Amino acid sequence: MNYKINTYGCQMNVHESEKIASILRSLGYAEFNENIHENYDVIIFNTCCIRDTAEQKIFSHIGELKIQKKNNPNLIIGIVGCMSQQEGKIDIMRAKYPHIDIILGTSNIDLLAESIVNLRENKKHTYIIDESERPEIVEGKDYYRTSGTNAWVNIMYGCDNFCTYCIVPYVRGRERSRSMPDIINEVKELINCGYKEITLLGQNVNSYGSDNPDGPDFSTLLEELAKLSGNHRIRFMTSHPKDLNTKVIEMISKYDTLCKSIHLPIQSGSNNVLEAMNRRYTREYYLNVIKEIRSIIPDCGITTDIMVGFPGETEQDFEDTLDIVREVQFNSAFTYIYSVRKGTVAASMPQIPYAVKSERIQRLIKIQNSLTKESSKDCEGKTFRVLVEGIKSIGKVSGRTDAGRLVTFEGGEDLIGEFRNVLITKTQSAALFGTIKED
Numbered sequence: 001m002n003y004k005i006n007t008y009g010c011q012m013n014v015h016e017s018e019k020i021a022s023i024l025r026s027l028g029y030a031e032f033n034e035n036i037h038e039n040y041d042v043i044i045f046n047t048c049c050i051r052d053t054a055e056q057k058i059f060s061h062i063g064e065l066k067i068q069k070k071n072n073p074n075l076i077i078g079i080v081g082c083m084s085q086q087e088g089k090i091d092i093m094r095a096k097y098p099h100i101d102i103i104l105g106t107s108n109i110d111l112l113a114e115s116i117v118n119l120r121e122n123k124k125h126t127y128i129i130d131e132s133e134r135p136e137i138v139e140g141k142d143y144y145r146t147s148g149t150n151a152w153v154n155i156m157y158g159c160d161n162f163c164t165y166c167i168v169p170y171v172r173g174r175e176r177s178r179s180m181p182d183i184i185n186e187v188k189e190l191i192n193c194g195y196k197e198i199t200l201l202g203q204n205v206n207s208y209g210s211d212n213p214d215g216p217d218f219s220t221l222l223e224e225l226a227k228l229s230g231n232h233r234i235r236f237m238t239s240h241p242k243d244l245n246t247k248v249i250e251m252i253s254k255y256d257t258l259c260k261s262i263h264l265p266i267q268s269g270s271n272n273v274l275e276a277m278n279r280r281y282t283r284e285y286y287l288n289v290i291k292e293i294r295s296i297i298p299d300c301g302i303t304t305d306i307m308v309g310f311p312g313e314t315e316q317d318f319e320d321t322l323d324i325v326r327e328v329q330f331n332s333a334f335t336y337i338y339s340v341r342k343g344t345v346a347a348s349m350p351q352i353p354y355a356v357k358s359e360r361i362q363r364l365i366k367i368q369n370s371l372t373k374e375s376s377k378d379c380e381g382k383t384f385r386v387l388v389e390g391i392k393s394i395g396k397v398s399g400r401t402d403a404g405r406l407v408t409f410e411g412g413e414d415l416i417g418e419f420r421n422v423l424i425t426k427t428q429s430a431a432l433f434g435t436i437k438e439d
Contacts, residue, residue: 001041002032008058009048011237012201013081015152016109017046020080021144023113042076042116047083049167051339055083062097069099076119078102080109085129085171087343094127105129106172107157110138133174134158134211139182149389149417151195155183155221159203160210161240163267164278164345165310165338168203177208180216184224191230196387196417198225200236206243219247226255231419233387233402235259238305241266241289242281246296253297260297261404264289265305269324270317273310276349283324290328301331301403308364309338309357311349318360325367331375331403332430333368337361369429376427379405383437386422388415407432 003024007017085105107130115126158173208218252258337357384401392398397411422434
């Protein structure tokens with residue numbers, strides 16, 4: 001019996017698909033990666049609803065399976081994740097796509113095994129979403145790890161920030177932190193299994209512990225993980241500027257096992273827009289955080305997210321964003337156009353024409369690409385410790401530096417999962433090229 005998991009959205013979903021894979025394998029299904037739907041016994045959609053384009057794409061793919069379901073009534077089709085959790089969405093899916101057998105919300109993936117067994121044995125469909133604000137965290141999960149040398153580890157779930165453009169708090173619930181001993185035990189096990197990079201995940205990792213004021217905070221967790229023995233390194237994502245404090249920055253500087261890399265979404269360089277977004281910081285505050293990072297960790301790689309075309313964004317607001325991009329000089333930036341999300345505050349605000357948003361983002365991308373190219377050029381002649389992640393081409397491997405920069409150099413499959421010191425000899429836009437520097 002074969003399965004296919006279609007994963008959309010963030011790293012959280014990628015990691016949760018590893019949980020789904022583990023469940024399916026425990027039921028006797030095997031992974032099958034061809035695009036011929038007729039060859040599958042189970043197809044699971046792990047969904048995202050952060051942008052309307054993602055949601056429409058998912059619905060299109062679900063609709064395409066109607067014929068396959070008719071030809072093979074035993075085909076099991078399941079929808080899980082954020083899209084299922086949206087208010088009223090489960091009723092829409094049941095009405096428009098009756099060939100869906102299982103619909104589970106963001107906190108109900110653990111019910112997948114029982115749902116499949118119930119369908120196979122009793123022909124009974126399952127449609128369940130947990131609507132509580134703080135769903136219980138289930139520990140002891142198994143994951144079929146698919147991310148190579150890296151292993152994802154959730155340290156918390158949900159979000160309390162309620163940015164006016166974001167649907168995450170409504171579909172992921174409020175912040176819930178895992179216990180520190182459970183996290184440490186999971187990381188220890190991963191290190192013992194040979195994983196060389198651990199990435200801590202959360203909608204806002206540096207607010208870890210805020211739901212339990214008497215418990216450990218994020219800096220304490222980082223220190224305990226940093227002190228674990230083994231040849232590995234630890235990353236985390238994503239951070240909210242309002243919660244990234246001096247203790248965390250100093251902890252990153254203190255331990256070699258903590259990557260000198262911080263992803264710090266600014267979203268906009270305009271105070272007017274930041275206030276309308278409910279981001280709860282100003283451009284001046286953000287710049288002070290950047291200044292502190294570079295003072296304590298001079299070689300830190302800083303990346304960001306930038307949204308273009310938020311409702312009410314004026315040309316001056318956008319110029320403020322370009323100004324802060326030039327001033328900070330991010331290593332790279334994930335740039336995207338604002339997309340209306342039903343159920344959020346920003347959805348009812350006056351919208352900006354798409355043509356304006358499209359023109360602005362092209363200007364932003366041009367500037368950021370130029371800055372990334374300059375940042376790459378600064379790496380030439382320097383040596384970095386690189387974790388080899390995979391084969392790039394014949395005779396070439398690629399991996400990332402501590403600061404998250406991708407490097408390509410000569411090597412074979414035997415280097416995958418190994419650290420090597422690499423001298424950067426050439427750069428091309430965001431790409432770095434080098435040679436192994438022997439000790």
